[in-house]
Amino acid sequence: MNIRKVGLLILFMSILFLAACGGNDSDSTQASESDTMTVEHKLGNTDVPKNPEKVVVFDYGILDSLGKMGVEVAGVPQASLPPYLSKYESDDYENVGSLKEPDFEKIAEINPDLIIISGRQQDLYEKLSDISPTIYLGVDTTRYMESFKENMNVLGKVFEQEEFISEELAKIEDSISQLKESAKSVENSLIVLSNEGSLSAYGPESRFGIIHDVFGLPAVAEDIEVSTHGQSISFEYLVEKDPEHLYVIDRTAAIGGDVMAKEALDNELVKKTRAYQNDKITYLDPNYWYLSGGGLMSVSEMISEIKSSLE
Structure with missing residues (x-):
């Protein structure tokens, strides 16, 4: 083989090598982007x-x-x-x-x-x-379910479990549909947070407004102040609004303290309400409602608690 042929062979091999290296770099970049x-x-x-x-x-x-x-x-x-x-x-x-x-x-x-x-x-x-x-x-409580679903879909994509998330959300939606049917018979309802004996009311689009906005239970009043800490109310307010259903979230039970909600609500004013007289005061589990809302498990349990209160 003459020198010219040897040179051409070396050049050809060099081109193949560089092409292979270039291809590996591209594959590596694509793999990196996909991860x-x-x-x-x-x-x-x-x-x-x-x-x-x-x-x-x-x-x-x-x-x-x-x-x-x-x-x-x-x-x-x-x-x-x-x-x-x-x-x-x-x-x-x-x-x-x-x-x-x-x-x-x-x-x-x-x-x-x-x-x-x-x-x-x-x-x-x-x-x-x-x-x-x-x-x-x-979770954005002014658009609870949309926000909740967005968060779950992010988890599904990050951990490559989109099908699982889709199935779980479908189950939750089905449960909500059933709950809405039951909620059609409710005249009105009120959500309160009890903290060391003091009460705060929560209405639509509030921290616990999912009961009204998503589950379909009418609020006892539409003008309840929307804030993280709720609208401070008195026990006289409960008598005035006289809710058919009263839902109580006990902050003291969640984080500790001296005055539990059941103790605070054990008074003559509360006993005048329809909710008390008809045994429709529901003490919601603060672990789901106060500490960990917006989860696949907590939202499912929240639905279950409200559904049970209407049975």
């Missing part, structure tokens, strides 16, 4: 890895959803975990502080692939984002 996704949320747009291995969760509704999905997490705020999520109290999970005071050092030590927050941590979003990709998945 991440951009999540658009209330506080911004965040690139997150699909199927993150180390996840820190600050929202108990999201935590109960991940549990339902069979997704393990690395860290949770253990201080006020609802009893139905007690498995996360074990040493298998890192304690990352409280809902309002994250342990930034512990989170940095974990070096999570993803941090999930909601309303109580939103002011700390930037600080948490400096540690790891952080997304906000809190």
Whole structure:
């Protein structure tokens, strides 16, 4: 073989090698892109890895959803975990502080692939984002179900369980449809939060307004102030509005304190109401309603509680 032929052979082999290398780079880039996704949320747009291995969760509704999905997490705020999520109290999970005071050092030590927050941590979003990709998945109570579904669909995409999420949401929608039928017979209802003996009322589009806005139970009044802490009311207000159904959420039972709701409502004014006289005062489970709303498990239980109250 002469020198010219040898040179051509070397050139040909070099071209093949470079082409192969270029192809590998392209495949690598495509694989990298397919392993991440951009999540658009209330506080911004965040690139997150699909199927993150180390996840820190600050929202108990999201935590109960991940549990339902069979997704393990690395860290949770253990201080006020609802009893139905007690498995996360074990040493298998890192304690990352409280809902309002994250342990930034512990989170940095974990070096999570993803941090999930909601309303109580939103002011700390930037600080948490400096540690790891952080997304906000809190429920917007003015559009509860739409917001809830959006959050669940994000989880479905991130953890590649879209079919499972679709099936679970379909079950929840079916339960709500059945509840709405029962709610047609209700004249009116009132939701109150009891906190150390004091009462706050919640109406449509409020923190607990899902009872009115989604489940279909008419409110005893449409002008109840919409706020996180509700509208402060007296026991005379209960007598004045005289609700057919009274739903009580006991904050003291959820976080601790001295005056339980049943003790506070055991008075002569409450006994004048139709709700009391017809045994239609329902003490809702604060673990679902106060601590962990917006989860696959908690929303299902919320539906079940209201449905049971109408039977």
